[in-house]
Every structure is written in C-alpha cells, then in structure tokens.
Amino acid sequence: MNVFQDFKPLVVAFALLFVSITVSAKNTKYKCCHDFNPEAWFCDLCGCSTSSGSFGFGTLSNANFVGVRYIYQDFESRNGIFENSPKSEEVFNTYQLWAQVPINDTFFVTANVPYQDLTRNFQGNKDNLNGLGDISAIGWYRLQFYKKKSSDSTLVDYNSPKEPSGHSLQFGLGVKLPTGKFEEELADNVNPGFQVGTGSFDGIFSLGYNYGGDKIGVNTLMSYYLKGENKNEYQFGDQFSYSVNLYTVFLSDKMNIMPFVGLSGDVYDSITQYDETLQDTDGNILNASFGSELAIEKFIFGASYTLPVHQSLFGDNVESKQRFSVYVNFAL
C-alpha cells in the first residue's frame, strides 16, 4: 500500500502523458494516396513490428520468464509504380531473446533482442540481409486491483491478505535502440529500405489491461511509438499498436493448456525526411490470430498464427500475407 501511495503521482503523470500522446496522434493528418516511396515501408515493418505491441511483449498469463521466440512474416510488394509492376516477395525471419523480469511486486521489465534474417525474392533474384535488429526494453508498473471486502462484515480482519480480483492495469515506458544497422545505400536491385533496423531512438508508451480468471483471461495492450530521426534525417512515422487476446485455461496435473484468439493491429503515420512528409508512407493493418500456450512445469511453449483481416499499407503497395510465431519460455 505504501508503495502504491508513493507512486501515485507518478502513475497519474504517466497516464496523462499517455493520453496526451494518443490524442496528438489522432490529430495527425494522414495523406492520401497516389504516390509511394518504396524505400519507406520496409523498415517500419521489419525493424519495428517484430518488437511491436501487436506481437505482444510477454506470455498470456503475464508470467515472468526468459525465452526465445521465432517470428516468420511473409509480405508481397509491388516493385514499381504501376498496377502491373512485378511483385517481389519478402520473408522476414526474426529470432528473439526476450524476457520479462520482475523488479518487485509492482514493477517489471520486458526486453527484446532480435536477430533479423530478411530475404527478398524478385524475379528469381534473392537478396538477403541479416544482423542484429533493434533492441527494445520497457519498464512496467502494474496496478493490481483487489476484491472488495464484504460490506456486512463488522469484523475487520487485519491479518487476512487482500485478494486479487484478477484485474490489473499496466503502464509501460520504454526505448527502442538503434542497434540494428540502417544502411544508407544498398545497390539498386536491393530495395533501399530493406533494413534490419530503423537507425533511430524511439520512445515506447504502453497501457495494458489484463484480466486473468480461473477459466478465462483477457489481455489488452495499446502502445505508442514515438519515433526519432536517424542519422540520415529520415524519420519513420509514429506508430500505434493495439492487441486484444482472449484465452481459456485447461488445467491438468501435468500441464496447463491455454488456447487463445485475438485481434491486433498497427497504425503507421507518414515518414518524414528533411522535415518533409513523404507521400503514401502511412498505413494500417488489422490482424486476427489464434494460437495456444502450453505450460509444463517451468516451461511455457507457445505458437500463434496471424492473418491480416484488413490492410492498407503504404498506398497498397505492400501486402502482408501471414505471420507465424513460436516461442519457448522458462518461467522465473
């Protein structure tokens, strides 16, 4: 209780900060729609989205863990400015070390160290780019709600611990570091935006609501990415990510099985370079996903499959096909 009171002003400030940022994001003008910059989109998708809130930062049960995650993503993009321009296929393989580490009862940190392995296939020519991606870390404050004590009780029982209601709010504040190399120029036959990182420092602001009951649970998360400018004066558009996952719990002696379904999405603001907005570099995508976690003793195995429901990425020049992820975590 003392801890909570100590942090009350901080929590309020945090919430205000989040709200103000979200509001300013809504006021941003979105430009439409007859032009595009093929340099633009790649990095947003490869460098950021795999560390994005729409992928989730942790496990369904919000357990603390260290683990590894593999993400497969498949895109198709138009290689030219015309309707009949040839298409290229891009496959992003991401290998992540990720963790959720507790600091105390109310604070924890999530971190994500990705390795990117990107392949682009255009008319039989394959280009490959790999390397360390952008590392991100988020500090979280968890506000746990407790059940009300029964009102008819005349006895105040000072000894019994408060009973968690299962509802909680989480406030996250983090950074994404430019640890992935943003290469200024790649050969002409390689898409210049085919990058493992954005080259920028980004701020991450997150707000989550979780409910974990005996039988079902809900995880929701909204994150705002305030993107910085990289050394090439290239600034990816700010990004808003959201996700909702519903899961059920099947308990048995040996294991817990938690199947889930979810919706997630990202909204990208336009990219700016030299303080000018680049046309058709904004976009949005809504995904549906399903999967399951399986907890056996200290190990949590997870798999999920995601398909786009609606998308309008970068003047429709880019199409997300599907994504798939598997992970193995060791609970702390």
Added chain:
Amino acid sequence: MKLLKYTFALLVCAIITSCSSDDDSNNKDLTGQKGDLILKFDNAVGDQDFIFGTTYNKSNDESFQLTTLKYIVSNIRVKDNEGNEFMYPEEDNIFIVNEADGNNAGEIWVVLTDVDAANYTEITFGLGVDQERFALGAEGQGDFLDLASEEGMMWSWASGYKFVRFDGTFSTANVSDEPLNIHMGSVGASLDNYREITMSLPNTILVREDKTPEIHIKADIAKVFNGASEINFADGYDQVHTDANTTPVVAANVQTMFEVHHVHND
C-alpha cells in the same frame, strides 16, 4: 523505492531528449559542392507499365501496339528553393529516352553529373531540340548528331530531328494491324515543335557531394492520343511525319504526358 523513481525519471528524460533532433545539416554553405542527380523515365499507359507488343485500347474503338518508343529530352534544369536555376551544361544537355534501354523495372535513367549542390523543388526540360541548338548547325551538334542518326531520330540534316518516334501497328473498327508511325519533330527552321515541361517536385530533393537523389518521372503514352486533344488513327494520325497540321497537335499532347510520380532522397 527512491532509486526506482529516479531511474524512471531518468528514463523519461532520456526518451524526451532523444526524440527531438536538432542537427539540421541542410543549410550549410554549399558553394562549390557538386553532386549527381538521376532522372528515371518510366513509360506508362494509364496506370499500367508500358510493355512492347501489348495491345492498348484507346478511344474511338481504336487500339495500338508499339515496337519502338523513344523521345528526345533536352535543356534539363532544376530550380532550388530560393528560386535559383541550375541549367545542365548545354553541350551535354540532350538525351534520347529509349524504352528499349529500360532496366528490369522498365525505367530509363538519365544521370546528370556535377549538378550544383542545392535543395531543388522544380524541374524543367524540353521535349525535342530547340531552334537555338538546331541553329548551331551540324558541326555544333557534337556527338549527338551521330547518336540521333544511329537511333533513327533524324530525317535528314535539313529537316532535322524526330523528337518522338513511335512505331508499331494500330487497329480501328475498319482496319486491323496497319502500320503506325508517329515521328514528330520540328521541320528545319520553319516549323517549331519544341515544347517545354515544368513540374514541381512532391518533395524537395537534396543534391550533395554524397547524396544522389532520384526524380521518378512517369510518361503516360496514352496522353499522346488523348492529351490536350483527342486524336484518332482513322483521321490520319496513324502516319505523322513532317506535316504542319498534325505535328503541332501531337507536340501539344506529348507535352501533357509527363508527371513527377515521386522523388527519392538518399
């Protein structure tokens, strides 16, 4: 707990400061600095990339296919954000844009070297050869005379250059696969069909010693037949050569076919 509070406060500061960048290197003195500029010409029919041998429909129930598609571009100049104009050196400032020279994306590149470093917002070029250049005489044409001859972009010295050359076949409601040849140019000094095109750029381009921006220009071939005015093969526009009536109409249409689709900065 205090330590945590400070850690968070520090984190907030770090994020806020890291997200505001002020190292604007755009306004340094650029005097004497030069760089390259690439123009990418991309021929289209409407929203489709132009492809040789494809049948394209036009108005009046007519269609066409092309086997040759070239045009002459000259007097390229760019204007910076302060209104200063950079004209590419005259002797090198003439190019043949030939669809057959396109890369695998169908783009024909014109590379301008030693362009003054500046922030450019507008481009102008001429379609064809202007009277001053023609007046320099055969000697004054430099290597371009030979190039134009090899490329079939000359009638004779007296008649002069073909500014555009479209060869192929056409069909109408009444005929099919008849030869189509649109060879538009000036005729000596008597008929001037040289036209200029000025386009503002959707984003400023920065030419620097270490930055080579690209201007991606879409050329919509459909506008040649339906630009400033609509022309039909059935009305004699299947064979356009040195005619004083038809060539200016084609020239006016060709002038409308260009659009800066987008630009790239490094």
